[in-house]
Amino acid sequence: MSNLIPGFPHDGVVTVNRVILKDGYTVDDLQERVAVLCENVKTYHSDTGFVGGFVCLNSGDVSNEGSTVGQAVESPLKGKEALIITFWNSMEEHEASHRSETFQPLFKDVLELCENGNEEIAYEMLWSGKAYTPEEAKAAQKAKEQHAVA
Helix, strand or coil, rough: CCCCCCCCCCEEEEEEEEEECCCCCCCCHHHHHHHHHHHHHHHHHHHCCCEEEEEEEECCCCCCCCCCCCCCCCCCCCCEEEEEEEEECCCHHHHHHHCCHHHHHHHHHHCCCCCCCCCCEECCCCCCCCCCCCCHHHHHHHHHHHHHHC
């Protein structure tokens, strides 16, 4: 299922970069450098395997309902950790993008502000989806009530 990222193939690749900002750098520094890098990827790789992506920043909030490792109040990496997540048709196309002459200098600019260097992990998509509309949710709830096995 791939309706969360339109055009993402069922056998596509998701890459995740975890960035921890070095002291002396700000979120603005990160946003500026990553924006330039992402614009480059969209411009030069939308026709060679790039499907989409997003960048998110650690807000500091910790879900005590969804965490099983204690009852933390706030993440110590608040405002210092970001994830850069991209969607690709294939790993081969992703790797080729990293070898491109336009990508490498911009990538080095981002790495310059990373405390943790960089490790980019590739994942296979197993499931994605968007929320039901209110009408769909009511229909799903009704179907569960009528047909769910206890």
